[in-house]
Every structure is written in structure tokens, then in C-alpha cells.
Amino acid sequence: MKLKKPGKPVLTGTRIVLRPITADDADCVFGGMDDAEANRLTGSHGEFPYDRVAAHCARVAKADDRWDYAITVDGRMVGEVVLNEVDEDNSSANIRIVIWDPEARSKGYGTEAMELLTRFGIEEVGLHRIELGVFAFNPRAIRSYEKVGYVHEGTRRHALLWDGEWIDQHTMGMLASDWAARTA
Ligand SMILES: CC(C)(COP(=O)(O)OP(=O)(O)OC[C@H]1O[C@@H](n2cnc3c(N)ncnc32)[C@H](O)[C@@H]1OP(=O)(O)O)[C@@H](O)C(=O)NCCC(=O)NCCS
Known part of the structure; x- marks a missing residue:
């Protein structure tokens, strides 16, 4: 199935705005990786050097096969939401x-960010x-x-080892038909 190429428009919600990440966001993204609780909840082991983070921001800003968005509140970046690993064949x-x-x-910002990017992925990119x-x-x-x-679609048992404890990882999914039914 051919996906559409809608570019990377700013996505405006009621309380947040999603704007594409640029190379200039490297400092903010690097600083965000300092939050121990966020690292635990995302299962992020290890540290990334600044150079690698800067290269990542520059790369994703140019990429046309993924959408890396800054979550902004009153113009301030508080996090990121990313649509990636696009499988065009499927x-x-x-x-x-x-x-x-x-x-x-x-x-409520996280839920709104997920709604905005999910809508974009299904309605604008054409993902199934x-x-x-x-x-x-x-x-x-x-x-x-x-x-x-x-x-909820399934569970990968013991997918993460964190502080000596095995943690399960749930897979959750959204089909275009699920989205259509919700927004009808
Ligand atoms: C996960 C995350 C994106 C959610 O965004 P958020 O803005 O904090 O969440 P929201 O306020 O939109 O919604 C949270 C909902 O969970 C509920 N909630 C909060 N703590 C809860 C708990 N311990 N158990 C069950 N529900 C809980 C809230 O009440 C709210 O639901 P409600 O609106 O029905 O009351 C955000 O918290 C985050 O980035 N956390 C750190 C990193 C992370 O966990 N990333 C996700 C990795 S998969």
C-alpha cells in the first residue's frame, strides 16, 4: 500500500502544539534524558553522549520516513512524541x-499529544x-x-530487566478502523 507524504506540519491541539523537532532542539532533548523517572518508565538503559543526541536531532529533522515532534506548552518543549519504524509494505x-x-x-498533555499524532498517522499518512x-x-x-x-494486543513477558526485576511489556495497537469508529 502506498502511504502519503504529508510533510511535517505543525499539529495544533487545544492545550499543546506539536512542532517538528529540529537540530536546534539538541540541548533540550539531551537535558530531557537526565530525568531518572522518565528513563525508568521508557526502559532506557545507559546514557547517550551529547554528540550522539545532536546527530540524532539533525538526522530526524531531515528524515522523510518518520515524524519526530516536540510537545510544546506555551512554546516550551516538555517532551517528544514520535511516529517511526514505518513499514510501508504493511x-x-x-x-x-x-x-x-x-x-x-x-x-492531559500526553493523551492530547498521542491523539494528535495518531490522527495524523492514520488520516494524513494513511497508516492502517x-x-x-x-x-x-x-x-x-x-x-x-x-x-x-x-x-491491548499481547504481552512480551520479561522484556525488560530493571534494577534486578523482570518487567513485562504490553503491545497496544490502533487500526484505522478503530480510529474511524471512535471519531465517527
Ligand atoms: C505516559 C505519559 C506520556 C502520559 O501523559 P500524561 O500527560 O502524563 O497523562 P494524562 O494526564 O494525559 O493521562 C493520564 C491518565 O492516567 C491516569 N493515571 C495516572 N496515574 C495512574 C495510575 N497510577 N494508575 C492508573 N491510571 C493513572 C490519570 O488519572 C489519567 O487518566 P484520567 O484522565 O482518566 O484521569 C507521561 O506521563 C510521560 O511521558 N511519562 C514519563 C515517560 C513515559 O512513561 N513514557 C511512556 C512510555 S510507554
Whole structure:
């Protein structure tokens, strides 16, 4: 199936704005990786040197096969939401999100960001399926994804080893038909 190439428009919600990440966001993205709680909840082992983060931002800004968006509140970047791993043959992609500013969590911004990028992926890119992985120790994220309409599809047992403990990872997915039914 041929996907559409809608570019990377700014996506405006009611309380947040998603804008494409640029090379200039390297400092902010690097700083965000300093939050221990966000690293635990995303299962991020290890540290990334600044140069690697800067190269990543520059690369994703130019890429036309993925959508890396800054989540902004009143113009300030509080996290990122990313549609990546596009499989054009199967019209599917992965989505992931992190709000690295603790003060900006649990205010509805994450759910709104997921709604905006999910809508874009399905309606503008033309994806048939979007999936995500979420660790079992993250009920807030699971609840947020359920509110957008993501459905639990299965569980990868002991996918993460964190502080000596094995953690399951749930796969949640959204089909274009799920989205259409929700927004009808
Ligand atoms: C996960 C994340 C994106 C969610 O965004 P958010 O803006 O914090 O979440 P929202 O405020 O939109 O919604 C959270 C929902 O979970 C609920 N919730 C919060 N804590 C909860 C808990 N312990 N158990 C169950 N539900 C919980 C909230 O009440 C809210 O639901 P409601 O609106 O029905 O009341 C954000 O918290 C985040 O980035 N966290 C750190 C990194 C992370 O976990 N990334 C995701 C990895 S898969």
C-alpha cells in the first residue's frame, strides 16, 4: 500500500502544539534524558553522549520516513512524541512518547499529544495500523493510551530487566478502523 507524504506540519491541539523537532532542539532533548523517572518508565538503559543526541536531532529533522515532534506548552518543549519504524509494505508504524518535565505530566498533555499524532498517522499518512510498547509498571501510560483508543494486543513477558526485576511489556495497537469508529 502506498502511504502519503504529508510533510511535517505543525499539529495544533487545544492545550499543546506539536512542532517538528529540529537540530536546534539538541540541548533540550539531551537535558530531557537526565530525568531518572522518565528513563525508568521508557526502559532506557545507559546514557547517550551529547554528540550522539545532536546527530540524532539533525538526522530526524531531515528524515522523510518518520515524524519526530516536540510537545510544546506555551512554546516550551516538555517532551517528544514520535511516529517511526514505518513499514510501508504493511502500512504500519510505531509510536512512542515521553514527557520529560515531571511538572508537565498528568495534566492531559500526553493523551492530547498521542491523539494528535495518531490522527495524523492514520488520516494524513494513511497508516492502517499504529502500535506501541508499554511496560507493565506504567499504569498511567496504559490508561492514557486506552483513552486514545489503543487496544491491548499481547504481552512480551520479561522484556525488560530493571534494577534486578523482570518487567513485562504490553503491545497496544490502533487500526484505522478503530480510529474511524471512535471519531465517527
Ligand atoms: C505516559 C505519559 C506520556 C502520559 O501523559 P500524561 O500527560 O502524563 O497523562 P494524562 O494526564 O494525559 O493521562 C493520564 C491518565 O492516567 C491516569 N493515571 C495516572 N496515574 C495512574 C495510575 N497510577 N494508575 C492508573 N491510571 C493513572 C490519570 O488519572 C489519567 O487518566 P484520567 O484522565 O482518566 O484521569 C507521561 O506521563 C510521560 O511521558 N511519562 C514519563 C515517560 C513515559 O512513561 N513514557 C511512556 C512510555 S510507554
